[in-house]
Amino acid sequence: MPASERLGSHLKLAEQALMATKAAVLKPAGVTVAQYSALLHLSENPGISAAALARLCGVTPPTINTILNNLQDRGLIERTPHEWHRNVLETRLTDPGREVMADADARAVRVERALAAEFTDGEREALVGLLGRCVEVLDKERRER
Amino acid sequence: MPASERLGSHLKLAEQALMATKAAVLKPAGVTVAQYSALLHLSENPGISAAALARLCGVTPPTINTILNNLQDRGLIERTPHEWHRNVLETRLTDPGREVMADADARAVRVERALAAEFTDGEREALVGLLGRCVEVLDKERRER
DNA sequence: GAACCTAAGTTAGAGCTCTAATATCCGTCA
DNA sequence: TGACGGATATTAGAGCTCTAACTTAGGTTC
Numbered sequence: 001m002p003a004s005e006r007l008g009s010h011l012k013l014a015e016q017a018l019m020a021t022k023a024a025v026l027k028p029a030g031v032t033v034a035q036y037s038a039l040l041h042l043s044e045n046p047g048i049s050a051a052a053l054a055r056l057c058g059v060t061p062p063t064i065n066t067i068l069n070n071l072q073d074r075g076l077i078e079r080t081p082h083e084w085h086r087n088v089l090e091t092r093l094t095d096p097g098r099e100v101m102a103d104a105d106a107r108a109v110r111v112e113r114a115l116a117a118e119f120t121d122g123e124r125e126a127l128v129g130l131l132g133r134c135v136e137v138l139d140k141e142r143r144e145r
Numbered sequence: 146m147p148a149s150e151r152l153g154s155h156l157k158l159a160e161q162a163l164m165a166t167k168a169a170v171l172k173p174a175g176v177t178v179a180q181y182s183a184l185l186h187l188s189e190n191p192g193i194s195a196a197a198l199a200r201l202c203g204v205t206p207p208t209i210n211t212i213l214n215n216l217q218d219r220g221l222i223e224r225t226p227h228e229w230h231r232n233v234l235e236t237r238l239t240d241p242g243r244e245v246m247a248d249a250d251a252r253a254v255r256v257e258r259a260l261a262a263e264f265t266d267g268e269r270e271a272l273v274g275l276l277g278r279c280v281e282v283l284d285k286e287r288r289e290r
Numbered sequence: 291g292a293a294c295c296t297a298a299g300t301t302a303g304a305g306c307t308c309t310a311a312t313a314t315c316c317g318t319c320a
Numbered sequence: 321t322g323a324c325g326g327a328t329a330t331t332a333g334a335g336c337t338c339t340a341a342c343t344t345a346g347g348t349t350c
Binding site for chain 2: 001005006007008010011012013014015016017018020021022024025058109111112114115116118119123124126127128130131132133134135136137138139141142
Binding site for chain 3: 179
């Protein structure tokens with residue numbers, strides 16, 4: 001089966017271009033794409049647990065732990081024990097973290113706007129719909145085997 | 146900017162589903178997605194250089210070197226010095242490598258067929274076209290900044 | 291109250307990925 | 321002939337990602 005017929009190949013190429021561009025625009029802000037994702041969800045959900053953050057970012061707990069350790073070493077986040085659930089750590093942005101997040105977000109949003117500007121409303125909806133059906137069929141395929 | 150409006154988020158979700166499913170179906174074959182990609186291009190281009198293979202796989206030379214070292218340790222590939230260009234190593238599948246590749250390919254193609262079966266011809270073309278335009282605008286955006 | 295289940299956090303180990311730097315070889319050009 | 325430029329290969333180091341396993345805390349059920 002030739003690569004050009006594989007939808008997966010086209011999906012991968014688009015994702016690679018997205019990652020390469022996002023990594024390039026985020027570099028001046030001093031964060032990786034994964035770190036930006038964590039900071040973004042953290043800014044919208046102050047005090048969230050690491051496990052919940054992992055679910056939002058679409059990664060596993062050990063992965064988010066790696067990312068948070070790097071952010072904590074740089075003083076961009078802080079983790080404090082939860083009052084009642086002593087097994088939980090509340091994670092929050094620090095003031096420097098909020099600054100870095102604002103800078104990185106502005107840069108990332110610029111990419112998203114450029115990407116969105118390429119398409120008409122109908123095309124965007126079509127793309128989102130087709131991608132959603134990809135997820136559906138792939139998840140179903142994985143569960144069945 | 147909410148995540149649901151970001152085309153990049155939808156792209157990432159689809160790519161994550163693709164990777165998760167491919168990793169799951171390839172696991173019984175004993176190879177990772179990256180290793181399968183290398184074996185596939187290697188089977189179609191016997192004796193190719195590592196640098197050329199890296200370009201086909203869409204990764205950097207150090208990355209393909211990591212992957213090839215793992216494959217070589219398991220005896221699935223062999224690297225021999227080029228006759229004239231003494232700086233180049235010719236990389237080839239071994240017999241066990243060909244067997245693993247055939248098994249893995251059958252499994253991967255099953256996923257691609259299931260994915261393709263979800264869409265009509267027109268939908269597939271539309272998706273490929275839209276993804277191609279994503280790559281174009283993202284590459285342009287990266288070059289300009 | 292005790293056993294159990296669920297969830298959170300963490301550690302260990304393997305693998306992929308990049309950038310930066312280095313070494314080597316080949317070809318070309320002055 | 322000798323210097324330079326381009327390509328290949330490799331190493332070092334940082335970071336992301338997963339699975340597997342372990343520890344701990346909290347709530348539920350008997």
